[in-house]
Amino acid sequence: MMLSPSSFYFRTADEKPFPFATLSSIGWDRKATDKYDFDVFRRADRGHFIFQFTLSGEGRVVLNGKEQQLPAGTGFLVKVPSEARYFYEASAKEPWEFIWMNVKGEDAHRFADRLCGEAGASFKLQPESSPLRLFWSLYREIAVGNLRNHYRISTKVYEWIVAMQANESELEREPERVKPAFLAAEDFIKRHFSESLTLEDIANHAGVSKHYLCRLFQKNLGYSPMEFVRRRRIEQAAAALRVTDQAVHRIAAECGFETQSYFGKVFRDYFGMSPLEYRKQELEYPYKTVIID
Numbered sequence: 001m002m003l004s005p006s007s008f009y010f011r012t013a014d015e016k017p018f019p020f021a022t023l024s025s026i027g028w029d030r031k032a033t034d035k036y037d038f039d040v041f042r043r044a045d046r047g048h049f050i051f052q053f054t055l056s057g058e059g060r061v062v063l064n065g066k067e068q069q070l071p072a073g074t075g076f077l078v079k080v081p082s083e084a085r086y087f088y089e090a091s092a093k094e095p096w097e098f099i100w101m102n103v104k105g106e107d108a109h110r111f112a113d114r115l116c117g118e119a120g121a122s123f124k125l126q127p128e129s130s131p132l133r134l135f136w137s138l139y140r141e142i143a144v145g146n147l148r149n150h151y152r153i154s155t156k157v158y159e160w161i162v163a164m165q166a167n168e169s170e171l172e173r174e175p176e177r178v179k180p181a182f183l184a185a186e187d188f189i190k191r192h193f194s195e196s197l198t199l200e201d202i203a204n205h206a207g208v209s210k211h212y213l214c215r216l217f218q219k220n221l222g223y224s225p226m227e228f229v230r231r232r233r234i235e236q237a238a239a240a241l242r243v244t245d246q247a248v249h250r251i252a253a254e255c256g257f258e259t260q261s262y263f264g265k266v267f268r269d270y271f272g273m274s275p276l277e278y279r280k281q282e283l284e285y286p287y288k289t290v291i292i293d
Contacts, residue, residue: 005029005097008142010150021111021161022154024048024102026139030057032095037087040078040120048104049079049112051164052086053125053132057096061086063120070096074124077116077164079109084120099135103157111161123167130163181206182216185225193232194256199225231292233257234270238290241279248275 007027024045040050052059053075061068061076062085070076070086075098078084088096103111115121125132138156141147147156185206189197202225203213217225237255240246246254252263252275267275270292 003028003136003140003143006143010153018105018150018154019107020151020154021103021105021107021157022150023157024104026101026142028055028097028099028139030095030097031059031088032092034088034090036096038085040084040086041081043080045102046080048102048108049077049116050100050102051075051077052098052100053135055097055099057094058089058092059086059096059098060089061120061122063122068122070098070122073126074122076120076122077112078120079112079116082120099139101135101138101157101160103161105154115161115164125167129167131160131167134160134163179216181208181213182220185213185216186228189225189229189232193229194236194254196256196258197229202229229256230266234267235290235292237263237267237275238271238278239288241275242288248279251275 005028007025007029008023009025010023054070054072056072058072059070061070061078063076063078064083068076076084076086078086080102134156138147138153138160141156142153147153185202185208188202188205199210199213203210206213208216214224217223217228221228233255237251237257240251240255241248244251248263249260252260255263257263257266264274267273267278271278273281
C-alpha cells in the first residue's frame with residue numbers, strides 16, 4: 001500500500017488518564033498558508049509533547065525566544081504548554097511538508113523533560129535514522145488499520161523515544177554511515193580477542209592508522225579499541241567462571257590475558273571482586289553470561 005498524507009487522532013472510550021506514553025495524534029501534512037501558525041502556550045490540548053519533522057520545504061519555530069528555520073532534515077520537540085511557536089512563513093518559496101506525532105500519557109511528561117526540556121529543542125535526523133524508520137513503521141501500521149490498541153501503540157512509542165534519546169546522545173550507529181574500517185576492526189577483535197592483540201595489529205587489519213582507528217571507536221562506541229578488546233575478554237572469562245570448573249589461570253590464558261595477576265586486576269575493575277569471589281558468589285537469580293557495554 002502506497003502511503004499518502006493523512007492524520008489520525010486517538011481517543012479512548014472512557015478518556016481515563018493513560019499511565020504510559022502513547023499517541024494523541026500522528027500525521028503527515030503539507031501547508032502553504034500563513035494561517036498555519038501555532039502558539040504552543042495557547043494550545044487547548046495540553047499535557048503532551050510534539051515531534052515535528054520537515055520532509056521538504058521549510059517551516060519556522062521559535063524556541064527560547066529565538067526563531068529558527070526548519071529546512072528538510074530538521075525538526076523540533078516541544079512540550080505543551082510551553083513558550084514556543086511554530087508556523088509557515090508566507091514568503092517561503094514552496095509548501096512546508098512535514099510529519100508529526102503528539103505523545104501523551106503520564107510518562108510522556110518525564111520523557112519530554114529528557115528529550116527537549118522546558119524550552120524545547122531542535123534537531124537533525126538522517127533519512128534512514130532509527131527515529132524516522134520507526135515513525136514510518138508506526139504511521140504505516142496505523143494507516144492500513146493494523147494498529148488500534150493503546151498498549152500496542154505505546155510499545156512502539158517507547159521504542160521511538162529510546163531511538164530519539166540515542167540520536168540526541170549521538171550514540172546511535174547507523175550501519176550505512178559506519179566506516180568500513182570500524183566494522184572490519186570490530187569483527188577482527190570479536191574473532192581474535194583471545195589472542196595477543198595490539199592496537200597496531202587491529203589497525204593493520206582495518207587498513208588505517210592507529211590514531212584514526214582510535215577516533216573511529218571513540219565516535220561509534222565512546223571508548224578505545226583496546227577497551228573493546230578488554231570487555232570481550234572479560235565477558236568470556238566471566239562466562240567461563242560460571243559454567244566451567246577450569247582453573248582461573250587457564251581461563252585467564254584462554255581469554256587473552258598474559259598473566260593471572262593482570263586478569264585479576266582487570267576483572268576486579270569491572271566486577272568489584274576477584275574471579276574466585278565471582279565464581280563462589282551465590283545468586284538468587286543465576287545467569288551465565290554478562291554483557292559489558
